[in-house]
Amino acid sequence: MERGGNGDANGKSTTATWTNLHRPIYERATRHPFILAIREGTVDIAAFKRWLGQDYIFVRDFVPFLASVLLKACKQSDEPSDMEVILGGLASLSDELSWFKSEASKWDVHLYTTAPQKANLEYCRFLQSLASPEVSYIVAVTAFWAIETVYQESFALCLESGSETPAELIDTCRRWGNAGFGQYCQSIQRIADRCLEKAPSDEVKKAEEVFLSVLSYEINFWNMSCGES
Numbered sequence: 001m002e003r004g005g006n007g008d009a010n011g012k013s014t015t016a017t018w019t020n021l022h023r024p025i026y027e028r029a030t031r032h033p034f035i036l037a038i039r040e041g042t043v044d045i046a047a048f049k050r051w052l053g054q055d056y057i058f059v060r061d062f063v064p065f066l067a068s069v070l071l072k073a074c075k076q077s078d079e080p081s082d083m084e085v086i087l088g089g090l091a092s093l094s095d096e097l098s099w100f101k102s103e104a105s106k107w108d109v110h111l112y113t114t115a116p117q118k119a120n121l122e123y124c125r126f127l128q129s130l131a132s133p134e135v136s137y138i139v140a141v142t143a144f145w146a147i148e149t150v151y152q153e154s155f156a157l158c159l160e161s162g163s164e165t166p167a168e169l170i171d172t173c174r175r176w177g178n179a180g181f182g183q184y185c186q187s188i189q190r191i192a193d194r195c196l197e198k199a200p201s202d203e204v205k206k207a208e209e210v211f212l213s214v215l216s217y218e219i220n221f222w223n224m225s226c227g228e229s
Ligand SMILES: Cc1ncc(CO)c(N)n1
Pocket: 055, 058, 059, 147, 148, 150, 151, 218, 221
């Protein structure tokens, strides 16, 4: 990629540079033992059910976060298509919440009596802090990209050929691991990279810190699902 495109001096976009620079923590988030156990067909079903109940709570809190990103796009973005990508994501959360309800009833998980666990509460609190009007569009959209991408990469791994994902978990893996969701993540990544390229260095620094925070909250969320916290 040429200079002046989405690139640093080596031709890599900012997000791609970060992913390489922080490879160990990135892989702890995207290749977590919980995901590897799904892929190997050895996942503890109690852990899967715990994840399902907790993720429903998370996605409900993700709605106001994403609404805040949409609002910032409308006010701060110079690119009209940003709003359409984010609005598409927000719209699909409606279907996602319905999916959680039907999946939960299949597994006999009681969503309305499930209490959020500590790692989930902390992650949701972080989302709330990012929804503040004081947080810039650049930082918020970077978080949005990281949050969606961790799930996309993780669940796509469970669909690769050679994986032994149990048949009853395929639907879950497809929800985030499908190619369309992958393209959606790439659209968000292009938005983030375009914004980051023009951003002042202190904003870029803040966005990188938020990226790393998202990875660590995601790792804690997987650990929680495994019953480790
Ligand atoms: C914890 C978590 N991270 C990311 C996503 C993707 O939307 C999700 N559903 N849950």
